[in-house]
Amino acid sequence: MYETPFHSQSLGQHSFLVTGGAGFIGSHLVEYLLKHGAGKVRVLDNFLTGSKTNVELFSSHPAYEFFHGDIRSVDVCRQACSGMDFVLHQAALASVQRSMNDPVTTHVINADGFLNMLVAAKDAGVKRLVYASSSSVYGDHPDLPKQEHKTGNPLSPYAVSKKVNELYAHVFALGYGIQIIGLRYFNIFGPRQDPNGPYAAVIPAFIRELKAGHSPVIYGDGSQTRDFTFVENAVQANIKALFTEHAEAINRVYNIACGESCSINQLFTTIAQLLHSELKPQYLPSRNGDILHSMADVSLASSLLKYNPTVNLRKGIEILLANH
Numbered sequence: 001m002y003e004t005p006f007h008s009q010s011l012g013q014h015s016f017l018v019t020g021g022a023g024f025i026g027s028h029l030v031e032y033l034l035k036h037g038a039g040k041v042r043v044l045d046n047f048l049t050g051s052k053t054n055v056e057l058f059s060s061h062p063a064y065e066f067f068h069g070d071i072r073s074v075d076v077c078r079q080a081c082s083g084m085d086f087v088l089h090q091a092a093l094a095s096v097q098r099s100m101n102d103p104v105t106t107h108v109i110n111a112d113g114f115l116n117m118l119v120a121a122k123d124a125g126v127k128r129l130v131y132a133s134s135s136s137v138y139g140d141h142p143d144l145p146k147q148e149h150k151t152g153n154p155l156s157p158y159a160v161s162k163k164v165n166e167l168y169a170h171v172f173a174l175g176y177g178i179q180i181i182g183l184r185y186f187n188i189f190g191p192r193q194d195p196n197g198p199y200a201a202v203i204p205a206f207i208r209e210l211k212a213g214h215s216p217v218i219y220g221d222g223s224q225t226r227d228f229t230f231v232e233n234a235v236q237a238n239i240k241a242l243f244t245e246h247a248e249a250i251n252r253v254y255n256i257a258c259g260e261s262c263s264i265n266q267l268f269t270t271i272a273q274l275l276h277s278e279l280k281p282q283y284l285p286s287r288n289g290d291i292l293h294s295m296a297d298v299s300l301a302s303s304l305l306k307y308n309p310t311v312n313l314r315k316g317i318e319i320l321l322a323n324h
């Protein structure tokens, strides 16, 4: 992965802080930056949901640096931002269901931790901060496909925390002149996504269960839809957001997805076929907090960031299974 660059300038003169870099998406950003000759890549992570295995492969790289710390401390955020040109902020508790069970920790990490990072990035004078928002901010808005300016009421503490991120980002851009771009990820999947535990995302959970010979659980009747997005597309969006020189593109939020809709039942069938499994899913009642339908209009990111998702769902699952 990442043989073809998404940027045109040299990365050798620049330093990058990736918060949550020991997690799924963060570790892909680190991989990309190191592969393309970044001057320095510093990871800030506390391994709450990330893992040492995700970053082990970088440990001998001369441009790589690991900072063990927690974004709940503004001092830690300041130390991590010191000397950095760019920040890619991924650290968060990333699960809707986890936020339903533990709203306080979700808020303190996702909202307070985000504010700490903004303050630290502003004071350190970083050139630009790109952060992970989420499709969950669309909440109960009924329109499909989702367009950036039409959001509804959040349906989970996680969605509230991401909405708060967007509000603070707007205020910091306006009030302090810091360059910030938010990316509303839609169900990102790919290698290194944690398949274990009660909060595992649906694609790694299906693969884990089918490979173990168990019937995967589908919550609800499986007709709910998602816009599953291979992680390479999310990396492309981050890199393009970091380096866009288009003034109109800065201080905005963008949908980052494939722009295609797939039901959970269709997803199950695709994965089961690719794994040559005859198993059927087991259905349990739907869960509070989950959105029913989700599909993105990615035209804003396409026109302003030149974002062009190149790996579709099926191809992404094939790459993922080949990496297993």
Ligand SMILES: NC(=O)c1ccc[n+]([C@@H]2O[C@H](COP(=O)([O-])OP(=O)(O)OC[C@H]3O[C@@H](n4cnc5c(N)ncnc54)[C@H](O)[C@@H]3O)[C@@H](O)[C@H]2O)c1
Residues within 6 Å of the ligand: 019, 020, 021, 022, 023, 024, 025, 026, 044, 045, 046, 047, 048, 049, 050, 051, 069, 070, 071, 072, 089, 090, 091, 092, 093, 094, 095, 109, 113, 132, 133, 134, 135, 184, 185, 186, 187, 188, 189, 194, 201
């Ligand atoms: N994966 C998706 O489908 C998806 C969708 C929408 C948004 N997002 C957002 O993208 C970002 C990355 O998600 P991911 O799927 O890679 O999740 P992940 O859990 O794999 O990565 C999150 C990382 O943040 C670290 N972290 C958590 N709390 C921390 C703290 N207090 N201090 C320092 N580090 C901390 C974790 O240890 C982990 O390495 C998150 O902000 C998430 O909300 C993800």
